Amino acid sequence: GILDADIYGPSIPTMLGLYGAPDSADGKSMTPKTAYGVQTISIGYLVDAGQAMIWRGPIVTNALQQLLRDTNWSDLDYLIIDLPPGTGDIQLTLVQQIPVSGSIIVTTPQDIALIDAQRGLAMFEKVNVPVLGLVENMSMHICSNCGHEEAIFGHGGGRVMAETNRIDFLGALPLDIHIREFADSGRPTVVADPEGRPTQIYKEIARKVSAKLALQAKDFSSRFPNIVVQNT
Template sequence: MPTPQQLLAKLAQLEDQNTGHSYGENVWEIVQNQDTFNITLTLGYPCEEQKSDLISRIKTEVGDDTSFDLNLVADIASHKTQGNLPGLKGVKNVIAVASGKGGVGKSTTTVNLALAMVKEGAKVGILDADIYGPSQGMMMGFADGTRPQVRDEKFFIAPKAHGVQVMSMAFLTTQDTPMAWRGPMVTGALMQILNQTAWEDLDYLFIDMPPGTGDIQLTLAQKVPVAGSIIVTTPQDIALLDARRGIEMFNKVKIPVLGVVENMSTHICSNCGHQEAIFGDEGGAGLAQEFDVCVLGKLPLSMSIRQLSDEGKPIVVASPESDVTNSYQSIARKLGATLASQQGDEDSGAFVMPTISMSDD
């Protein structure tokens, strides 16, 4: 039976598969209890779905004769934002999910990534920032006519689905209501639903951005404390061209790009399972290399993803054991690990509430 010091030396050499580096000694706590060890691994990101794999890797490292119990702890900090903007009340980290153009699966990626984070053990919310074409209400399975409750005539109470708090313009309008608004009205609506939603102790708030680099994106950069961003693209050259513009925009406004998600990387035939890169090959990897960011993961063009999204049953909850869900889980862990590698900032600043009133009408 090894001593706690000998056990720690072995565990310190284990590779964190979400960062590519060894864990080191500081994240482990080992307590010997007679013939067994109580091992606690504390990380700056959630990874509950990786626990069984970690247990297997530890057994391989220390031998089957060493008895132990593993406890995973996610110590998620608030991270610095562009210009050290005051933080949002009830939110540790805001993450923008963006794309240079529409039709690349950004909203689908947002909803499944948020649900994957919940499975990993995080508290998560989604803000649908696509004022003209909100889709998160439908994707998360909310019934038409869902409305947020109002507290103290000041705060929206975000509706919840699958453990995720969701706020969207879809909850404030009908499906047939056209949002024929000019830029100032759109950005004003975004700031209202962002700041006046009573977010409840979120580790991550994902903002599903509209495509492009217009008013919403600029308002986000100037007024919303964003800890990092994700770029969703397809391997197609025209999509990569617009994705470059998105990365350049975030670089200019000092919002870190945490990584690239390559969606529709291959087409999977629903009949025979054959995979083919119909939109090109390794485009996301080339983009990531060009801007020195990581590829968080690749996702296929699959009919099941589309069908389940249209039915309001995202694939992460509808098919939890599928290969696609495993890909989303991997992306979620790598995203959390990448953000955690940045310098933490526990004091995110004071929250200033704008003066605005509303009613249940």
């Protein structure tokens, strides 16, 4: 499943071609909307597409808590939470509310993006959320006419950051016009172009992450309340 936690700029509805409010069997909880076998929930289903989200921190926190608390997920294998950039209220609320198995840092190669990515990595380490690895997005521009590759945002910045921080480099995704076109049309790249190079990269990243999660020691301590025994 996917939980779109980017409250100010939800993009999952557009990328999956899903619109309209989710169903509710009891008028309180929400049934995730499903596309391509993936359950999803997003604030984008609950507000008009053109509505500006002029919300202060407490309202954003409450909205995220509602998505976390009131969604009736069905037999999930994984729940992927798409976070906005930064280290603000949404990220902190998330790690305080639910046990998070791991995080993935996504960055582009240029220095200005790597600075923000480093802050995000430091935040997850500080709150004891394992960093499963790093993905470099827009790694290489591929010309749609001739196929020429050019590192317009710099070369290898994500890989260097991963090596410096001793985390796994999970993969590098190209700046490819087809990825953008597929996302805008509501068809994920892995569905629209199952044999394409970007799809193979996505699948390899998914294999690496699932393998790391499978090998991860289970820690359920955060799911239980602290119990204090006092002698009277």
